[in-house]
Amino acid sequence: MDFSRVRALTFDTGGTVLDWHTGFTEALSKIGERHGQVRDWPRLANDLRRRSLKIMKEFGVKPDPNYNFDNGHRDALDSLLRDEQLEMFTEAERYYISYVAPHAFQCWPDFPKVQRELRKHFLCCPLTILSFRIVTDTARANDISWDAVFSCEAIGAYKPAPYVYNRGAEFLQLQPSEICMVAAHNFDLNAAKACGFKTAFVRRPREWGDEEPPEPVPNPDFDLYVDDFPTLLSELTKNR
CATH class of the missing domain: 1.10.150 (DNA polymerase; domain 1)
Incomplete structure (x- = not known):
């Protein structure tokens, strides 16, 4: 892709x-x-x-x-x-x-370094149901920086409502096809894909501890599915 x-x-x-x-x-x-x-x-x-x-x-x-x-x-x-x-x-x-x-909350260990590299190539923004303060406080706790934070708290709707993804694209002043949604959950990526976003599934097998995640297998229709963030970085930047 x-x-x-x-x-x-x-x-x-x-x-x-x-x-x-x-x-x-x-x-x-x-x-x-x-x-x-x-x-x-x-x-x-x-x-x-x-x-x-x-x-x-x-x-x-x-x-x-x-x-x-x-x-x-x-x-x-x-x-x-x-x-x-x-x-x-x-x-x-x-x-x-x-x-x-x-x-x-701590980030998964493979995320902070990769996120810093991704920001050299892309705008990187949470599009999240978490509150603004959770996102900003965890960013400070993990020494990461976001280009912007799009919380459903302010959007006025919660995922997976299509309005959330459409509003995110409007905030970025981009076409949905110019944005890739990154998530470990099919419900989120399915909704983003339906709105025209590119989609990347990152497996988080330990998200629920010893319990298997509710959605361990990505939808094969997603544009990309990887096992970790370093692989995501490699795939997203190989042609840039």
């Missing part, structure tokens, strides 16, 4: 760039141990992620403008703790898990 006309890359951030599973596992286990709880914290981390994603993806178009993914994390956490009989977690501890820990 020829990517010579691509001028910008838009990135899914949660899962593709950030290791949320380790971050949530560590936060939950840290607080749980304070209360003498021994649980399968990796499983609960995945449950927390599923619940928060369900909340945000159900918004679609016309979400509550006063609600973002930080709020989604908190509501998902409260329901998880209730169902798991962990309601001894204090308000301060719930705040830490929902509003502090996600802002310090």
Whole structure:
């Protein structure tokens, strides 16, 4: 596939760039141990992620403008703790898990160096359901820089609504065919492709820890699918 006309890359951030599973596992286990709880914290981390994603993806178009993914994390956490009989977690501890820990999530190790190289060739911007503060705070925590941040928080719709991708192209003042969406999730790339974006699937086999990712196999109709970010860099820049 020829990517010579691509001028910008838009990135899914949660899962593709950030290791949320380790971050949530560590936060939950840290607080749980304070209360003498021994649980399968990796499983609960995945449950927390599923619940928060369900909340945000159900918004679609016309979400509550006063609600973002930080709020989604908190509501998902409260329901998880209730169902798991962990309601001894204090308000301060719930705040830490929902509003502090996600802002310090670490990038996958293969991302920061590659991202710096990609920025020499392309505009690199998250197009994400994460809040502005999660994206900006994790960028600072991982010493990475974005050319711009496009959060669904401000777009007024949530992926996979087509409006999100169309608005991202408008922000960049580019045709969709001049943009490549980079993600580890078929639902995201399928929606971007339907809007005319180029698509690149990057496998993140450890996104859900020992649990297999919900979408481990890329749609073969995507323009590119690779096992890691160094390979993505090589494929995207070979003809430039």
